[in-house]
Each structure stands twice: as C-alpha cells, then as structure tokens.
Amino acid sequence: MSVPEQERLARVALNRLGEPGETRMTGLVAELGPVRLHELLLAETDLDGLGTDVAARLAAVDPARDLERAERIGLRFVVPGDDEWPTQLDDLAAAGSLHERGGVPVGLWVKGPFHLGGLAASVAVVGSRAATAYGDDVAGEIAATVATAGHTVVSGGAFGIDRAAHRGAVSTGAPTVAVVACGADRVYPAAHEAMFDHIARTGAVVSEAAPGCAPHRIRFLARNRLIAALSLGTVVVEAAVRSGALNTANWATRLNRTLMGVPGPVTSGSSAGVNEHLRSGTMSLVTRGADVLELVSPAGTHLVEPARAEETARDRLTPRQRQVLDAVPAASGAGSDSIARAAGLGLREVRGALGALEESGFVEGALDGWRLTELARP
Amino acid sequence: MSVPEQERLARVALNRLGEPGETRMTGLVAELGPVRLHELLLAETDLDGLGTDVAARLAAVDPARDLERAERIGLRFVVPGDDEWPTQLDDLAAAGSLHERGGVPVGLWVKGPFHLGGLAASVAVVGSRAATAYGDDVAGEIAATVATAGHTVVSGGAFGIDRAAHRGAVSTGAPTVAVVACGADRVYPAAHEAMFDHIARTGAVVSEAAPGCAPHRIRFLARNRLIAALSLGTVVVEAAVRSGALNTANWATRLNRTLMGVPGPVTSGSSAGVNEHLRSGTMSLVTRGADVLELVSPAGTHLVEPARAEETARDRLTPRQRQVLDAVPAASGAGSDSIARAAGLGLREVRGALGALEESGFVEGALDGWRLTELARP
Numbered sequence: 001m002s003v004p005e006q007e008r009l010a011r012v013a014l015n016r017l018g019e020p021g022e023t024r025m026t027g028l029v030a031e032l033g034p035v036r037l038h039e040l041l042l043a044e045t046d047l048d049g050l051g052t053d054v055a056a057r058l059a060a061v062d063p064a065r066d067l068e069r070a071e072r073i074g075l076r077f078v079v080p081g082d083d084e085w086p087t088q089l090d091d092l093a094a095a096g097s098l099h100e101r102g103g104v105p106v107g108l109w110v111k112g113p114f115h116l117g118g119l120a121a122s123v124a125v126v127g128s129r130a131a132t133a134y135g136d137d138v139a140g141e142i143a144a145t146v147a148t149a150g151h152t153v154v155s156g157g158a159f160g161i162d163r164a165a166h167r168g169a170v171s172t173g174a175p176t177v178a179v180v181a182c183g184a185d186r187v188y189p190a191a192h193e194a195m196f197d198h199i200a201r202t203g204a205v206v207s208e209a210a211p212g213c214a215p216h217r218i219r220f221l222a223r224n225r226l227i228a229a230l231s232l233g234t235v236v237v238e239a240a241v242r243s244g245a246l247n248t249a250n251w252a253t254r255l256n257r258t259l260m261g262v263p264g265p266v267t268s269g270s271s272a273g274v275n276e277h278l279r280s281g282t283m284s285l286v287t288r289g290a291d292v293l294e295l296v297s298p299a300g301t302h303l304v305e306p307a308r309a310e311e312t313a314r315d316r317l318t319p320r321q322r323q324v325l326d327a328v329p330a331a332s333g334a335g336s337d338s339i340a341r342a343a344g345l346g347l348r349e350v351r352g353a354l355g356a357l358e359e360s361g362f363v364e365g366a367l368d369g370w371r372l373t374e375l376a377r378p
Numbered sequence: 379m380s381v382p383e384q385e386r387l388a389r390v391a392l393n394r395l396g397e398p399g400e401t402r403m404t405g406l407v408a409e410l411g412p413v414r415l416h417e418l419l420l421a422e423t424d425l426d427g428l429g430t431d432v433a434a435r436l437a438a439v440d441p442a443r444d445l446e447r448a449e450r451i452g453l454r455f456v457v458p459g460d461d462e463w464p465t466q467l468d469d470l471a472a473a474g475s476l477h478e479r480g481g482v483p484v485g486l487w488v489k490g491p492f493h494l495g496g497l498a499a500s501v502a503v504v505g506s507r508a509a510t511a512y513g514d515d516v517a518g519e520i521a522a523t524v525a526t527a528g529h530t531v532v533s534g535g536a537f538g539i540d541r542a543a544h545r546g547a548v549s550t551g552a553p554t555v556a557v558v559a560c561g562a563d564r565v566y567p568a569a570h571e572a573m574f575d576h577i578a579r580t581g582a583v584v585s586e587a588a589p590g591c592a593p594h595r596i597r598f599l600a601r602n603r604l605i606a607a608l609s610l611g612t613v614v615v616e617a618a619v620r621s622g623a624l625n626t627a628n629w630a631t632r633l634n635r636t637l638m639g640v641p642g643p644v645t646s647g648s649s650a651g652v653n654e655h656l657r658s659g660t661m662s663l664v665t666r667g668a669d670v671l672e673l674v675s676p677a678g679t680h681l682v683e684p685a686r687a688e689e690t691a692r693d694r695l696t697p698r699q700r701q702v703l704d705a706v707p708a709a710s711g712a713g714s715d716s717i718a719r720a721a722g723l724g725l726r727e728v729r730g731a732l733g734a735l736e737e738s739g740f741v742e743g744a745l746d747g748w749r750l751t752e753l754a755r756p
Binding site: 263 | 724
C-alpha cells in the first residue's frame with residue numbers, strides 16, 4: 001500500500017504552510033484529510049482563521065519542487081501510510097495539546113539511513129542543556145546500555161544530556177535518532193555539526209519543521225511531543241524546575257509512555273525538576289541502564305537484581321554465634337566464662353558457639369584464652 | 379498510676395540478664411509478665427533455654443543496687459506504665475523480629491532532662507557513618523527544619539549522618555535524643571564525648587542496654603528497632619547497600635512508620651541503598667525538611683508547594699504572541715510581512731501581536747522595522 005502522490009503533495013504543502021504541531025492544522029488534517037483541507041485553503045475558505053494566516057504564502061508554495069529540493073539534499077518526507085511511518089505517533093491524535101501544539105504531524109522530514117519503523121522499541125534520553133558532569137556520565141551509561149540491548153536511543157541533539165545520550169549510543173555502534181526543532185537540513189546548535197553529520201550518516205535526523213526552518217522556541221515545544229510519542233519510554237536525566245525536558249516528560253505522561261527519572265543531589269539545581277517529579281510519583285526512579293530496560297521491556301524480562309553487597313563469612317554465622325563473637329574482646333584473649341558473661345549467655349552454649357567460630361576461622365585458642373583472628377576484625 | 383516497685387526491680391534484673399531486644403526475653407515478658415518471669419528464673423525453671431543462659435549471672439544481679447548506682451550517675455530506668463513511657467514502643471509487640479531481636483523493651487535507661495513522652499511526634503534522621511559532605515548538609519537542614527517545627531529529632535549518636543542530624547537539631551536550640559547501643563553512661567564513639575554531654579544536658583541519651591554495656595554489633599540491630607519505633611517517621615539520608623540505616627528502615631516499614639529517603643547521585647555508593655529503596659517504592663522521596671514535615675504531619679497540613687521557577691514576563695504572553703516574538707530576527711529589524719512569513723501567520727494577526735508585544739516591552743519600532751528589546755533577549 002502506498003500513499004497517493006496527491007496526498008503526499010498536499011501534506012508537503014500543509015507542512016510548509018503551518019507551524020509544526022499547530023493544533024488548528026493537525027486538527028483540520030485529522031478532520032478533513034490533507035487533500036480536502038489543502039483544496040479548501042486553495043479555494044480561500046477560512047477555517048478557524050487558518051485560511052487568513054496562510055493566504056499570503058499559499059500561492060508561493062510548490063510542494064513538488066519542495067520534495068525535489070529536499071531529495072537533492074538527502075531528505076525524504078515520511079507520511080502516515082508509508083511503510084516507514086512510526087504508527088506510535090498516531091497516539092498523538094487523542095493526547096490533547098500543550099501550548100497550542102499537539103496532534104499527529106502532517107509528515108516528518110528525515111535525513112539518514114535509519115528506517116523509522118525501527119523506532120517502535122526506542123527509548124528517549126533527554127535532559128538539561130546545562131548538564132553537569134554527573135548527568136553526562138549517567139546519560140551516557142544509560143544510552144549505551146539500552147542501545148546495546150537493541151533499543152534505539154532518541155534525543156534532541158542539544159547540548160548537555162542530549163549530546164551525552166547520542167554519544168553513549170554511538171559509542172556502541174548503534175544508530176541513534178535526533179529529533180530536532182529546526183529543519184532537518186539545518187544544524188543547531190552549530191557546535192554539533194560533526195555529531196549531526198555522524199547521526200545523519202548512521203541513524204536519522206528527524207524534524208516536523210520544513211527544510212530551512214529556524215529553531216524558534218515554540219518549535220521545541222512541538223518537537224518535544226514527538227520525542228515522547230516516538231519512544232516506548234522517556235528517561236529524564238537532569239532537568240531544572242524550568243526545563244524543556246519536563247515538557248517532554250508531560251507529553252510522555254499524556255501518552256501513557258513510561259516516564260523515568262534519574263535522581264540527583266537535592267542540592268543540585270540541575271536535578272531539582274527530576275527530583276520533584278520523583279517525589280510526586282509521576283516519574284519512576286532509575287539509576288542505570290539496567291533499570292530502564294526493566295521498565296521498558298515486557299513484564300518479567302530484563303529483571304534487575306537489587307544492588308546488594310556480597311555475602312560475607314560473618315553473614316553465614318547464626319545470630320547466636322555473632323553474639324558470642326561480639327563478646328570476644330578486641331585486644332586480648334578471654335576465657336569462655338568471661339565471654340559468656342559479656343554475651344549474656346550460658347557457659348555451655350558459649351562453648352558450643354566458640355567451637356563453631358573456631359571452625360569457621362573467626363577465633364583461635366591462645367595462652368590467654370580465646371582471641372579474634374584477622375577474619376573477625378572489621 | 380505508678381509502677382509497683384517489685385515490677386520495676388524485676389524489669390531491672392531482666393534487663394541486666396538479657397541482651398537488648400533478645401526475642402526470648404521480650405517474648406517471655408509479654409507472655410508471663412516481668413515479676414512472674416523473674417520468679418521462674420530464680421526458681422531455676424528453664425524457659426526456651428533462657429534459664430540456662432542466665433543461671434550463672436542470676437545470683438550476682440542486684441536490681442536495687444543497680445538502680446541506686448544508676449541514679450548516682452544521672453540515669454533513670456523508664457518502664458511500661460511510667461508516665462514517661464513512650465507508648466509507641468508497644469507497637470513492637472506485634473512487629474516480629476529481625477536477627478532474633480524484637481519485642482517491647484523491658485525498660486529504657488535514660489540520661490538527660492528530656493521527658494520521653496515528648497517523642498510522640500519525633501522524627502528519626504539516620505544514615506551512613508561514612509557520610510559525604512552532601513549527606514551531612516542535607517541531614518543538617520532536615521533536622522533543623524523538623525526541630526524548628528517542634529518535632530524532636532532522634533538519631534543514633536554515630537559518626538556521619540547521625541552527628542549531622544543531632545547538630546542540625548541542636549543548632550535550633552531544640553532538644554534531641556540519641557538512642558545508643560551501649561550503656562547510656564558510656565560514650566561511643568569516644569570522639570563524640572562533647573556531643574553526648576550536650577545531648578545529656580539538654581535532651582536525652584537513651585539505651586535499652588544496661589549501664590556499662592559495650593557497643594557490641596548485635597546491640598546496634600536491637601537499638602535500630604527503637605529508633606524506628608519511637609519516631610513518627612524515619613528519614614534515611616545516605617546509606618550504602620549494606621548499611622545499618624537500612625535495618626532501621628526495615629523496622630520502620632514493619633511498624634507502619636513513614637519511611638523517607640533522600641536521593642543522591644546514582645554514582646555515589648553512599649546513596650546506593652537509599653536510591654534502591656526509592657526505586658522499589660519502599661521509601662518516599664524527600665528533598666528537604668519541608669517534604670518531611672508534609673509526610674509526618676496530619677493530612678492537609680504542612681503542604682509543600684512544588685518547586686517552581688518564577689513566572690517571567692514571557693510566560694504571560696499568549697502562545698500566538700510568543701510565536702510572533704520568535705519570528706522577529708535577533709540581529710536586525712524586520713517588517714511585519716517578513717515576520718508574518720517567518721511565523722507562518724497572517725499579516726493582520728501578526729500586526730495585532732506586534733502591537734501587544736510592543737506594549738509589553740518585547741519589541742520596538744525602529745527605522746529598519748521591528749526590533750527585539752533587551753527584555754526579549756534570553
């Protein structure tokens with residue numbers, strides 16, 4: 001099944017005419033279909049004010065030429081109905097709006113060899129641009145672990161946690177996907193040119209904004225909903241109380257995606273937003289990639305063993321033996337009777353316990369009585 | 379109502395004979411009462427092996443002299459039925475055992491002017507002896523905040539978090555209570571002599587262990603149950619995966635006390651035990667004293683406002699105005715028509731938005747068109 005050319009061209013035109021994720025546009029596409037909506041706009045029908053907004057630009061839009069140009073610079077336009085369409089984005093139809101942005105994208109501009117169908121099991125790792133070394137380290141570890149387990153890492157290509165996440169994935173040789181707020185042909189921030197080049201050669205740079213679009217602030221809000229919607233779950237590594245990553249988190253919640261957060265020092269502003277979500281229970285606490293895998297995997301797989309210290313020889317003693325051992329003085333030898341008094345136990349029982357402790361190497365007989373061995377010292 | 383002298387003396391004798399919290403002793407006291415149990419032991423009746431254990435020491439125990447001696451060094455023995463008895467300890471009767479320790483204490487040795495009835499609204503703050511500066515800071519802040527709100531801070535007098543908690547409480551001028559594993563007349567660790575002196579002058583040092591008892595390891599396990607049982611809630615600030623503080627936490631859970639944990643860096647071994655409990659949901663996450671107050675206070679009081687950044691002038695713009703503002707170029711002026719194209723909006727709407735933005739001070743008219751003001755720059 002392929003998408004009719006007329007529909008694809010209508011979607012290109014609508015994509016060029018509207019702002020990414022603007023709810024009037026995505027709502028009208030859902031209601032009327034892209035072909036009918038495009039026709040109505042061309043016929044100068046005003047729809048919720050959209051006709052007025054787009055009138056000036058409508059004549060100048062040439063979707064066929066747009067597609068040609070995009071192809072020349074290595075971009076493709078993926079729309080609902082394409083094999084490659086990530087159908088999890090359709091969940092956006094019923095997820096409402098935030099900041100007047102929402103709904104299923106009219107289409108996605110994609111640069112890179114990665115087939116977007118591969119995002120079905122993806123994990124988003126996002127967070128503060130002003131990340132700390134701590135956040136960078138944890139984001140990198142989480143991204144590398146989930147990438148190694150076969151989950152594509154999605155992030156936003158920004159400074160800080162985003163970069164650490166992409167790098168963590170890249171370090172394992174896995175493809176990673178950057179969903180950006182500007183056109184997929186642009187590089188923002190400019191300092192990430194080499195990283196975007198690498199991602200576009202091995203994974204994909206994806207955008208709802210038409211080629212050439214600048215990274216306006218409001219476009220980040222529209223972009224964040226795609227990161228949340230594309231992924232099985234979103235991990236927020238560091239986020240101040242006012243952070244775009246928390247907008248992504250809100251979308252993940254609305255979309256019933258697994259929302260995870262990495263705790264940080266309560267004294268760190270970079271972790272305050274995440275800690276607050278963890279406190280209120282809207283995020284699940286994760287400490288490492290293995291925790292993330294447990295939460296995004298089918299129930300009963302990738303179970304995490306709680307972190308435990310190794311069992312020591314002392315752990316294998318009975319409580320009674322430990323009580324006797326505690327009563328053996330640290331600095332000198334002692335007789336069974338004096339140990340029994342210190343332990344508050346009967347002599348016969350203490351003698352039995354001392355025998356067992358000698359056998360397991362905790363005490364030894366000396367001239368001045370029972371003494372602790374090296375094993376028994378802390 | 380006062381406790382009969384015979385019962386008090388029987389309790390002193392049993393306290394001297396048994397290990398703190400040993401379940402055979404606390405169980406038999408609950409079953410037979412202290413007077414009857416003491417009589418049976420004096421009559422050389424063996425009870426679960428307890429008679430054999432205590433036989434050698436039974437003759438040497440002189441409870442009346444023990445009480446006199448204790449009084450001379452400023453200790454009193456508080457038992458169930460005393461006005462001062464903290465009745466919340468009675469919850470231990472049904473809370474089972476850990477490491478063969480459990481049950482209601484036979485009595486408590488107390489040094490200091492603090493009336494133990496004042497522990498009804500107390501909060502325990504505990505954690506690692508090997509605390510980091512981070513843990514010390516947070517424990518101090520939490521202790522000071524809950525102490526200021528009138529909750530007595532209970533801790534164990536140890537190095538690290540315990541010390542930071544006591545100090546935080548002391549810094550507010552409030553009494554604090556140290557529940558220790560050795561006799562209440564002893565100082566352990568020795569380096570805390572000045573702190574224990576201060577606590578004994580202004581608050582209380584409390585122990586289930588008889589005067590003179592050494593701080594054996596197993597006595598810490600018995601002591602931990604008292605810290606959990608005395609308090610409305612326990613806050614664990616830092617704890618490695620193998621930490622006595624987690625034993626206190628287990629007791630708090632068994633006793634249906636509020637169990638709270640302060641998250642820390644996932645890369646910090648000192649926070650690993652707490653983070654693990656937070657991950658599994660057995661602790662409630664707290665980031666500061668105010669969070670603790672909310673959890674230990676009656677529902678609807680001490681509510682915490684989630685941390686939020688202040689609202690900025692930009693927050694008060696409509697999404698449409700923000701969209702237009704985003705489309706004003708950063709470096710030069712632009713005409714309304716060019717801004718409308720960049721924003722993807724109609725000219726009339728853009729002109730309206732620019733008027734509102736001028737009024738709120740975000741843009742200004744210049745020779746080359748609309749320009750951003752200082753207010754609009756990030």
